[in-house]
Amino acid sequence: MIKVAHSDFSYDYFNTEDSPRLIIDLSQAEEEMREIRNIVIDPGHGGLEVGAKGKFGALEKDITLPISLKLKAIIERNLALRVFLTRDKDTNISLDNRVAIANNNKADLFISIHANSSFRKNATGSETFFLSMDATDEEARRLAYLENSSAALEDRIEGENEDEIKMILWDMAQAAYLQQSSQLAEFIQRELNLLLSTHNRGIKQAPFRVLTGVACPAVLVEVAFLSNPVEEKELLTERFQSRVAQAIYRGLLNFIKLYGQE
């Protein structure tokens, strides 16, 4: 029997019958990817926390919810996946609670939906973000620890009963998923560019609070600019909202095809 002790490699071996040979096939182990079952969609803002405001009075919270509901409907219509929303009505939910909803429902993908705003009126376009982290000082050590125990993260959280350990792990949970998050961002951004005629702003990284603690690939989509009067009007139309939901769905689908199959 052959035993390969190194976890970085996977191997296969077989005999050829016509010529007596033993072939050992060594390969780099693939990043462990769990099957995708649960998707959590996070409609940005809500309740008294209205988010960005447009010139004509559109509120970010009122745009993120219908897009999220449409996205949920499309996923449920086409895929055998469970979809959760962090809110399904106009209520105030803290960012940390949104993270808790995702992790408690064992989210395999997390998508936060927002509408953008800037200081200049002519800013346009959609962009998809994933988390940026500063790998310095004590954080680096935590990060390294997390990256090393990426696969074991979930077991650890379930196994350990101490709240404090949970808190520390969840505080930085996203560190273990940055690469997949960037891939997911890329897929979604590509579809947003194709389907919408909005200016491509590309994928970006930022230290968003709602992404930091999520223990699965996670992105934040900024759909057009409420600070731009032309885009504000578009954002309010059902047609535009449906197209955005459709684009995000296609991006998701491509990601699932690549990573999420058994």
Place this chain on the structure above:
Amino acid sequence: MISNRLAILGALLILLAVLIIIFIRMGGKGKTEQEPLSLPPEISQSSDEQQEKRKVVLFYLSEKDALLHPEVREIYAYTSVVQEAKQTLEELLKESQSGYLSPIPPQTKLREIFLTRKGVAYVDFSKDFQVGHPSGSTAEILTIYSIVNSLAYNFKSIKKVFILIEGVEKETLGGHVNLNKPFLPQYSLIAR
């Protein structure tokens, strides 16, 4: 017995007298030490022409792109980094001199700035910093990094910047970027 007691009493009295003298001296000394501190800082000692100046680079926004645009300004040179950093942010709170957009809501005041030994600058703004902010992701990112870059770019000893509002740690400015952690500068946001 009596002489013994008297001796103890005497010793106690002498001790008390010594303590009183020390107390008075300390008090006097404290006063003389405080005097130079209560004098106005270097600014008022020398006139504008005599006071040395140094250049700092501030980062503003442009109508054209989502980048940070440098603008050079002069501040008074001090031996204290905190003093210079304070002036730098005061300048950033003013309007741009080359027509750029301000990344900070107009009524915002700088309440205080502290610098830790590890190089984290705690910058405390008035509530207008949050109330008057447009609160989109892009706006939040640009506001935060215009401040962080304006400090870290000009002062070697400032490595990271922590933003406070009314003296308190906030979760976010408008629901996006995490304010519970200090920021490293992001020089990739600077226009070339």
